[in-house]
Every structure is written in C-alpha cells, then in structure tokens.
Amino acid sequence: MQEEFEINSMExxxxxxxxxxxxxxxxxGVAAVHALRGVDLEIKSGEIVVLLGPSGSGKSTLLNIIGGLDQATDGVAYFQNQELTKMGDSQLTRYRRDHVGFVFQFYNLMPSLTAFENVELVTxxxxxxxxxxxxxxxxGLHERIHHFPAQLSGGxxxxxxxxxxxxxxxTVLFCDEPTGALDSATGRSVLKVLKDVNERLQTTVLIVTHAAATAGLADRVIHFADGNVRKVLVNDHKMDPEEITW
Amino acid sequence: MKGQAVAIGLVIAVGVLLLVMMTGLVNSLDETRRAYYERYRLADIFAPVKRAPDHLLEDIARVPGVSGIEGRVTGAALIDIPGQNLPLQAKAISLPDFHKSRLNDILFTKGRRLNADHANEILLLNSFASAHGLQPGDRLSATINGIRRDFRIVGLAQSPEFLYTTAPGELISEDGRFAVIWMSQSALAAVYDMDGAFNEALISIGRNANMAEILDAVDRILGPSGGLGSYSLDNQTSNRFIVDEIDGLRATSIGVPPIFLGVAAFLLYIVVSRMVQADREQIGLIKAFGYSNTEISAHYLKFVLIIAIAGATVGCLFGIGAGRTLAVYYLDFFKFPFLIFRLDPGSFVISFAVSVLSASAGGILVLKGILELTPATAMRPPAPADYSRTGRFAVALNMFLDQLSRMVVRRMFYQSGRTAGAVLGIAGGMALSVSIITIMSGFDRTIELSFSVVDRSDLLVSFFEAVSDKTIFELQSIDGVIHVEPVRFVPAVLKNGVNTYRGAINGLIEKPVLNRPVDGSGKTITLNPHGIILGSSLAGILDIKSGELLEVEVLEGRRPTLLVPVVAVADTLIGSLAFMEIDALNRALKEPNRVSGAYMRIDLNKSDSIYEELKNMPTVAGVNLKSNARSALQKQMDTGAGAVRYIMAIIAAIITFGIVYNSARIAYAERSRDLASLRVLGFTRNEAAFVLLGELGILTILALPIGAILGYYLSFGISSGFSTDLYQIPAVFTPESYGAAAVAVIAASVVSGWLVKRDINRLDPVLALKTRE
Known part of the structure; x- marks a missing residue:
C-alpha cells in the first residue's frame, strides 16, 4: 500500500x-565524511535557484536529500511545510512521484524505450x-520522438x-549538472528549455552545477563550499540562456 | 559480487564433486571387485556336470589356455531354522580335505577350518548366519540328498562367488533367505555318492586364452558324463549382478556429471563475462596509466582462475570424501571384505580443465573487445544500447503492454543470445528435475508393475525337481488356497548369434491369471504354443525381435536344443525372463505333465496352516512370499546403485536453484542503474522490481516447456543408466512428474526472486545519479 502524500496547509x-x-x-569514526554541516536554507516556489560549488562541496548531497533520494543524518528539511526528513521510503517515493522531476548529467533514459515512451513511462x-x-x-522535440536513445544526440x-x-x-525540478555532458550550444538550448518550463508552469527549478556561467539564468545563486552555504546572491540581471557562454 | 562468486564457485564445486565422487566410486568398486576375485582365486569358468570321474580334470587341465582347475561337489540342501515356518534353501559345496582350494577360496570371518575327519562339520555363509544370529558352535539340521542330518557350525565364511545369492526361482537376494554351507570333500562326496568324482569343475584360464575355444573343449570333455554346459564368469549369477550394479553406477557417472559440470561451466562463463564488462571504465583507466594488455589480462585471469580453481578444488576435496563415504557404504552392499579406494586421475584433469577453460573463455572474449578500444574510449561510458531493432520487432505487443512491460520484453529480444542462454540454463535445471522425478516414479513403477500387475499371486511354491502335475491338485485341496497355477522352470542357454544368455524358461498355462507376461498397456499376453515370449530386457540382451528364431539349449533332462520363434516381447521390468506355454515346453522336453512349481493365491488368514501343510509335503523345496520379494526389491533399489538417485535429486535441486538464482543476480547487476532511475522517477520498489522479476518470470515460463522436452529425452538416458540386468527402470512420464518439476523450478524462481527483491529494496536511488554503466 502506498501512503498518499498529503500536503498540509501552508504556513x-x-x-x-x-x-x-x-x-x-x-x-x-575517523573515516567519517561530513558532506553537509548544518545547512539552513529557504527556496521559494517558482524561482530558479542555481547551486554553485566545487566537487565535494555537498551540493549534490543537499539535492539528494530534498529530492527525497537520501536520508539526512541530522536536522530537518521541509517541502511546503511537510517534513521530508521524517518520511519513510514509501512516502518519499510518493513525494518523488507526485512532485519532483529529475534531470541528470547522463540523462538516465531507459535505452529500451523510445523518446515518446520514456516520457510515457512517467505519465x-x-x-x-x-x-x-x-x-x-x-x-522542442517534434520529430524523432519514436527514436530510441541510441539514435538520438546527447542534446x-x-x-x-x-x-x-x-x-x-x-512542483519542483531538480537538475544535477544538466549541461555537464553537452557542448555549449546544446547546453544553452537545454537551459532555455528549463527557463521556459519555469515560466510557463511556474515550476521551481533547482540546478546543481559547477559551471558558474549557468548562474546567469538564476533568480538566486547559492554558493556551496565544505558542506555549507557560503553566500547567497540575488541575481538582479537575469540573463537569457542565449547570452550565456562557458 | 562476493556472494555471486561464492555461488558460482559452489555450482562448479557441486558439478566437480559429482564427477570426482562417481568416478572415484566406480573405480574403487571395480578395483576392489577385481582384487577380491584375484586374492580368492575366483574361477574364470564354471562347468557343472552330472557326475564326472576325477581323471577328466587332467584332460581339462591339458586344454590350451587352462591355467588351473579344481573339481568339487555341490548340491541343493534345505535348512531348518527354529522359528521359521518353512525350510530355507541352501547350496552345499565341498572344500578339499587337505589343502586350501586352488580356486574359489573362501574368506574366514569367524571360527576355524573344517576337520575332514568329522563329517558333521560345516562352514556357513557369513551373511546368512548374521541374518539368523547363528554362531560357530551352533547346531543346524539340514536335508541333503533327501537325508536329514545334524551339523555343527565350526566357522563362518564368505566368498567372492556368493556376493549376491538368490534361492532358485527368486530374483531378489535376501541374506536370510538363502544359505551356502561348505563341507569337506569326503563328507559331501559320501552324501552324493561322488567318491572319485565331481559334479562341478572350476577352471582358471591364462591371460590371452581364448574363452570360447576353452568352453567348447570343456563341454566336449564333460559331455559324455552329463555336462550341463560350461559358462564363463560373465554368466555367473553373483558376478553378473555385481558387474551390472557397478555398470549402472558407471553409466550414471559417465552420463550425469558432465551435464551438471556443463551447466556450471555455462554459468561461470556468463558471470565472468558480465563482471569484466562492468569493469570497462576501470580497464580504460589502468590502460591510460600505462598497463599493458597482457598485464590487464593477467589480472583478470588471476581473479577468474581463483574462483574456478577454488571451486574445482573444493569440489575435488569433497568429491574424494563423498566418494570414499559412498564406497564404504557400497562395500556393505556388495559384501566386499575390504576396499581399495582408487580415484580416477582423469576426473581431476577434466574438472580443472572445464572450470578453468570456461571461466577464462568468459573473461578473455569480453576482455579482448575492451582491450581493442583506446583507453579514452574505454573510459567513456559505452553508448546506450541500441534498441531500434527490437522496438519494431514488438510493435504488435505494444498495444497491450505498459512501459515497464515493454522494457522487459524488448530487453529480452535485444539480448536474445543471453535470454536464450538463461532460458536454456533454467530449462536445464527443469530437465534435471523432470528426469530425476521421472526416474523416481520409474522405480515405483517397476515395483508396482512387477508385484501388482505381472505377479498377482501371494506365494510361489517350488519343488525339488519337476513333478507330476497331480501335485497341483494336492495344493488346490489345501484349506484356504484360492487359486493355483502351475509353472515349469527349465534352465537353459538362450542364443541369438553371438548373443547368449544363461537363464531359465518359465512354462506358464495358456491364459495365466496369477503370474503373466503383459504388454505395454498391462494386458495379458496369451501364451502361444508355437513360440516363446521374451521379456523386453532379455530381447534387448539377445538383440532379437518378434518373429525371429531363438536357439534354446536346455540344461536339464535330455538337454535338447530347440529352435523357437519369438512370438512376442513382454513388458517385464524385473528379471530377464522367457515364457513358453507349459504343455508345449513339456512336449519339447518329452516330459509331459510336469511342473516345477506353482503360483498360489491364498486366504492370508489361513497362511500359517497352509505353510504347515506345505512344509510337510516332501516335494516342496521352497516357498517364496511375494511380500518378501517386494520388500527385498525395494531394499535393493534403495541400497544399491539406485540409491544414487537420492544424491542426484539433491544435486539437481542445488543446480536448478543455482542457475535460476544466478540468472536473477546477473539480470540485477545489469539492471541496477535502470532500477535506480525508476526509483528516482517515483516508481515504488515493487514497480521497479517488476522490470526484473517480470523478466525472471518470463524466463521461467519459457524454460518450463523447453525443460519438459529436454527432460523427456534426458530421462531415457538416465533411466537406462539406472537399469540393470536385474531390474529395468522405465522412464515414466506422468503429469505429476512434470508438475512436480515445474513446481521445483518455480519455487527456485520465487526464492531467487525474493532474494533479488531484497537487494532491490536496499538499492540506493542515488546510484542512478552517480555511476554509469
């Protein structure tokens, strides 16, 4: 049985x-690695947030926990006032199923399903x-939607x-290095898609990357280092993905 | 991977264990038999005769090729054991008065040798004595040549000549049912009036002697004295049984372990190739560091060889232990006094070679492909698998399948080679199960057919010699006897070209009710006065078909040689039997209205008084209860070569489970990233598991019919391996045997699925974000 993930009244x-x-x-013990060291953070609905930081800074760990993929050792995380850190596996599954979209560096498409079917898998x-x-x-994919992943380019x-x-x-879209495996032109077009989705569907978009240029897209940029937030910058001059270069 | 390495190692170990155990067992039994025969100088030729003067022994000794000879006196005896309703049959045999037997020596187990001055001293067959609790010093009364005498047991002995003993008319050996007593030559000769004469010559021959020529020469020499046809050790009852049982084990040892080892090798190949494939990126990396292809290959080979060699070593060690344990067990069954444990060095070579080659082949083929790539390409994850062909292939199915099901079906098409391999592997497990269960039913069927369908009597009475058929009326008049059917046993040599069989012909009435030859569907075959009916195994031994002429050399009375057409082949499962219509048989022998025994159905409530009556009839030599024979056969099958079927059942179960579990493990290893991705996308553990368990389910379902077909053919091979001269094990296919095998395979799938499901439950979805195949 799956528990329905109820969204409580929002504070x-x-x-x-x-x-x-x-x-x-x-x-x-001595082998302990502190990936997150007491992170306090707020992310508003509908904004695009870019998490910047070097490898091992803890940004992916944060994304995994608030994405419902991993358990925290300590502290609490809320999604719309619902305490994620208290949820069991089936509630987290329900949460991911109903609210979370993931985009990975290596796409993680099912090679045995066509582009269309990969989407249908979720719908x-x-x-x-x-x-x-x-x-x-x-x-922007109109043609080739009945092709298999192996027949498609990286972009x-x-x-x-x-x-x-x-x-x-x-409700939220988590993107872990979404342009990491792409050339810059393709990368730009992917970022454009993310921006479009955010604007049209009011989806909260959280992008984890170490490509600083991506930050131009964000409403806010959160800098990560050594398992904690170093600084949070509000981006007053949001750039069009077309303008971004790296 | 550690668990899987252990699982693979175990499957190999089990395959190797079976090979080493079985070959070791067969080698040891063969060697022990040979040594036992040699140490106690078992004769190569037995030449029974009515009464021949001693000087003929010298004539036989001069036949080229004869290396040793001894004459002896033998005869039938009846022993009275207090507490037994009926006298027990025995064979009395003479031992030389003043020297050890030159041939067919005996092994003393207790007591002392005979003193020729005391005519009442006997030695008793050890196994018979133990069955009745008799000891040296005990007294025994026996009727020999019609005269009842009291004897003193001075010792117990055993002999390679009597490893397997049956009373005349009985098929199955039972220690307490038949005795051998040894007496001094002078004492036994006096009883039979054989002073200066013998009625059996024992002959040993030189290494390169021509057996057929010597047999002919001996028959020519003994013919005028009433020679009953000399025969070689191959045709001696006890030896024939022993050789047959060992051959049964040998057939099993040749036929079965390769199947098991082959399955193990196949698994090893699959797993190793999968393991190397998974290490592709690491291989690219160490190549980039500057390691040579040879060094990398050596590294992987080392790893693979460790599993293969460890598995083979464990298998060999346990195989040696199991072989020895089993050999000790069979020692008792065969009544060998000692064991020469001899392993087959070839089995070790084969074990290690098969394990190492299949493991290396799996590693090398995949490694070769990876090493051909440049380090940079190898380090990059391989392009996604191209499913474009399979997608179109299954378009029709798409209408009915959701995405998860499509993933299952397409992947099976995409990796069709591996799917076929897995299906075949599981089918192999199913086939093993089917054939083992079929064989199990076959054993039951042999007993059932023989004692419920063929023989419907309660007991068999046998007479000392062929008597007038008026005796049948006497039997019929006993209170409590329901039905009596006469039978005539005539010892004979059956010949078809070069194939000969020394056995007996059973003369039965035209339409027998109590003991009858039946056809494949269990219907009585009516006896035809113009021909002979052969049991299926005898027809096989003689290589003769219905309609062909059989030469029958009768070994009794006038000893005529008859040419009789085979009119039918009966579906007999125990013994190698031949049937003729009793009047026709008597006519051919020119001995009308003679019977040598009778099958009887009786009121079991009156059995005691019936036995008493039978005991008082001077013509009765023995009474065999069917219930005794039935339990004796059951015991024989459960302790002889047939006992191996239980070991095989266990091993088949292990292998079946091993195959299914490994297939599931391999699929899991290859799918873990997809499964993690599904979990990330919000699929529950059960939904994600469906992709894997669905595949396992389909593989299992596909494997069942294929396994059933393979099992059908495998059953014939294994059943012929288990069949001996004494009993045949038919391949009995029943819906139950297929059902039970299917249940076994499905159970293995369910347990494997459950084990893999536990791993899926523990699967970390973050894996999907990090690693790349």
Missing part, C-alpha cells in the same frame, strides 16, 4: 523548501500529467530527459 505559500541544520555524515503513473507529445513539444537525449521530468507537471 508560507511561497516557500518550496526549507532546511534547518541539515547534516549528512557518511561513514563513522502512466503521474497524478495530473500532460500529454507526452506536449511535453516533448515543450522541449536530444537531455531534452527527452527534461520532457520526462516535466511531463508530470512537477
């Missing part, structure tokens, strides 16, 4: 995520999905992955 309509003293330690189980065609159209595959992530009309 703050505007807040998508809030973490208090979020801590993650891998291993024990079959989502609560209020859009049509797979519409999702694919949103990312096309990443667009399928984004279509798959947005087809369920998620």
């Amino acid at each position: 703050n309509e505007n807040l998508a995520f809030k973490t208090v003293g979020l801590t993650k330690v891998y291993g024990e 079959e189980i989502a609560r209020k999905p859009m049509q797979p065609d519409d999702a694919l159209a949103l990312v 096309e595959q990443q667009r399928v992955a984004i279509a798959r992530a947005i087809a369920k009309q998620p």
